[in-house]
Amino acid sequence: MLFSITLYLALAICLLGTLYRVIRWFTVKIGPDAGQFTARTRISKALSGLFRVLFSPDIFRLVGAFIFRIILQGHILKKDPWRWLMHFSIFAGILLLVFFHAMDDLITVNLFSDYESTANPFLFLRNLCAALALLGIVIAIYRRLSSRGLKKISTNHDMLALVLLSIILFTGFFLEASQIISEPIFDEMVEDYGDPDDTETLAALQNYWAKHYGVIFAEAPDLSDPDLMDAGNEAHEESCIDCHARPSSAFISNPISKAFHPIGVWANAVRLDLILWQLHFLCSFALLAYLPFSKLMHLFTSSVSLAVRSLEDNQALQPANRATRRVVSLDACMNCGQCSLHCSVEPINRVVGNPDILPSHKLGSLKKYVHKGLAGDIELAGLNEGSFICTECNRCTEICPAGINLQDLWLASKADLASSGPSEPYRQVREGVPFGRPALTSKGAAGAAPETCLMNYAADPVSFSACIQCGTCTNVCPVVADYQQDPHLMGYLDLTPQQIVNTFRLGITGRALGSKMAWDCFMCFKCQEHCPKEIPVAEMMYELRNKGYRELSEPFKDS
The missing domain is CATH 1.10.1060.10 (Alpha-helical ferredoxin)
Incomplete structure (x- = not known):
């Protein structure tokens, strides 16, 4: 009952949140040119551009981008193998667990006729995928905490997403470990597939499973009787071996189950497996509901951004589609910080102290500006200053692993900010009035005391x-x-x-x-x-x- 209610509630929140985001793609306007297109026009142009690509030779470019950039993430591998390992581990591990473990009743059983979650290779692969995802999370947390540049731009949303994923993975490991030692689960198996009234066979099977499968029984069986062990092996091969692999295949959960042995009887008495099962699916459903509002949404939005980027010089990117792409780009950002680490004006931030100089932070402020508005003139002035300082050198666009055309986004947003924010002091430099006009003589200019600065x-x-x-x-x-x-x-x-x-x-x-x-x-x-x-x-x-x-x-x- 609890499972069904929370599942449908999380699905409803996820679908509504996703729909809300998609609607914003076609209604939010960034740049003066976006104002001339209605939401209906932008939707129709996006659909017509999509169909034009699907039924043209450009479909091969799209397929190539899907395989190389989205699935294999080769563009990240070319620039930084360490970062690729982090991205690919989380991406591959989580998606494989979702499709082949969480949705096994819909997908895995239809792909593999002999599928059993407790049989190999599925038992081993489940641990492998979880370990792969955990490896990526560990690398991500280490980079966030050890790199000064990443530490500066990390937000609570970054850490929350990693913490939620970690909780889900660890509760999964502990859940499987508690199921390995569970006597109640063993009794349910015997009741469903054996004869619980056959006490001799049951005793032999308990003996065999206690020794080879790590089940903890309230009344510990005698493991020293070889005849009883042989009888248990025979019963196991007759009824259990096709569906149950040795727990050693679960190379992470099995060692945890051995750590449970001292409290095994108590754990089975309180049904620790059921408690962990509820905790596991509640955390998973919480993440599902949080997905459209978290940075994890970039798993889908960055895929859209990368696909569109591969067609950037195509007619599919008409002016209306460019306006839509800018809004999609705001959702595609994963706040990985690569743009800020490679920003050509990042040293200015060290002196001025305005975080909106950094592209990743500026993108967050811009997202807040176009969706909800900034709180007061100070925030707006900071975004104006950060936008003005940008030189459009294109470094951030070239390095972005999500394929965001930041160059186009900065140029469009600058035009919007110029008409709504206190940017006049910064435009004076371009216009030469009065600060930007060079001194006509060297008198005074040479004698002026320089400001204390990191560079002098x-x-x-x-x-x-x-x-x-x-x-x-x-x-x-x-x-x-x-x-x-x-x-x-x-x-x-x-x-x-x-x-x-x-x-x-x-x-x-x-x-x-x-x-x-x-x-x-x-x-x-x-x-x-x-x-x-x-x-x-x-x-x-x-x-x-x-x-x-x-x-x-x-x-x-x-x-």
Whole structure:
């Protein structure tokens, strides 16, 4: 009764929550271009795009993405085998347990005519899948606790999902261990498949199962009688061997069952197996109900994101579908932190202290902003600042294991934020009014006391005195290339990276503080990587920006 009620309740919550999320995909708008499409238009465009792909050669690209990226997760393996092991272990272990263990009455019995949960290979594979999932969880928890970068961006939802999965796995192990030693379960088996009135055969079978299957009986059988053991073996081979493998195949549950031996009689008397069974399925159903509202939903949403990413240059991604994809991306994020660990402006967060500079945190704030709104001007200002600091270098998009096009999401959200938040102080830098306008003379600029900063290359001539004016930093700079490629569109680039270094040499960094180069820099580190004298050119850009952000944010904080 309890099982059925909680199952249907959890299923109802899960289905309603999933439906709510899917509806939001087509109703939430991110970016000015999303406002021109109604929910009906976006649904019809999504369906037409799907059918267009299914009945075209692009279906092969979709199948390839499904196998390589979604099932095998090869794109993660190519970048980090350790992280792939974590992802794949949790993904494969949990899904196999759900489909072939939790849903064995619907799936496994129809695929395997000889299926019995207590027979091999199913007994062994169940422990193997659970061990695989547990391995992934252990790696995930270790990474969250040991990595300073991941620790900084971890949320309660991250740990809650891992804790719930761990509880379900451990209650499963303990449940199976209690079933191995259970005398009541043995009695039920004899009543269903044997003759409980045949006391001699029953005594022999108890003797055999106590020795070879680890069952704990209230009245311990005599294990020293070889004739009784032979009779038990004969009865076992006649009635039990086809459905019951030795518990040693359960290589995790079996050692736990041996630890239960000192309390075995008490455990059987209170029916510990039934208590653990209820705890196991209640935790499982709680996770099922929590699924649409947790980060575990990314098991499905990230699959959608990866599939769409494989078709990004296809007509299926019309403007309406791009608007839908942005909202799906918010749900696809697993908060793994890879985007933040590889963010080119992450060092600025260390100085400014705004977590919305980090892509993973900014994505969470953006999700809150588009769904519920941010609480007050301070949160909105933080999101504005974090969005403005982003250089759209595309690193986060390239590294994202969920296939989220973060570049498109940042550009669209910036346009929304510009019209609704206190972003004017930050736009002043681009417009050169009044902070961004370079000083006309060096007087005052050179004498100004620098802000205390983690990086202070301006006060350390050794960092830039080795510059030989070769111009390599300028030649490899993509920002310089953009300005040279289309000067009518981009305008005039006032300073090049080489000239920025020279402002440090001359002690007039105030002139560079409002330059286009300092604020348009992608932070790609090409200048620094190619410099023959290893001048920290990119880090000098960071220093300029950090000082600029501090000066810009002071008036807003004071108000």
